[in-house]
Amino acid sequence: MxxxxxxxxxxxxxxxxxxxxxxxxxxxxxxxxxxxxxxxxxxxxxxxxxxxxxxxxxxxxxxxxxxxxxxIVPQGSQPTDLQATIDELRAEIAQLRSELKTYRSSSV
CATH class of the missing domain: 1.20.5 (Single alpha-helices involved in coiled-coils or other helix-helix interfaces)
Structure with a gap:
């Protein structure tokens, strides 16, 4: 044991x-x-x-x-300065607003 x-x-x-x-x-x-x-x-x-x-x-x-x-760049032209493009677009918008205002006042 x-x-x-x-x-x-x-x-x-x-x-x-x-x-x-x-x-x-x-x-x-x-x-x-x-x-x-x-x-x-x-x-x-x-x-x-x-x-x-x-x-x-x-x-x-x-x-x-x-x-x-x-x-929107015409063919053959160089892209212009960005600020100049913005200024041109603003001028176009102002011109269109003026024409739209004239149209609205003449149609009333």
Whole structure:
């Protein structure tokens, strides 16, 4: 027969070793899952960033195409200063308002 103290010692030691192995296994799995999660999140962020940049580029191209196709510039002429163009447009608006006022007053 064996001594109960010696038996308890070996049972305790086996229990500690088994718990240590289980803890090591659980910790390894948790760190592995954390690494996978981190990699997936980085990939999602990269894809999201790519989508945003692609959309911004498409919209920029659309705006630039629309801007160049709707510009009122006679062929063969150089674009004028922006402030000068604004001033000319304001003058045209003032002239049209004046003509509209004259038309309204004559039709009453």
């Amino acid at each position: 064996s001594n109960p103290l010696v038996h308890a010692f070996f049972v305790g030691r086996a229990l500690a070793e088994t718990l240590g192995e289980q803890l090591e296994h659980s910790l390894t799995n948790a760190l592995s899952e954390l690494g996978k999660f981190d990699a997936e999140q980085r990939e999602h962020l990269r894809q999201f960033t790519e989508q945003v940049l692609e959309r911004a580029q498409r919209e920029e191209e659309i705006v630039m195409r629309a801007r160049t196709t709707t510009a």
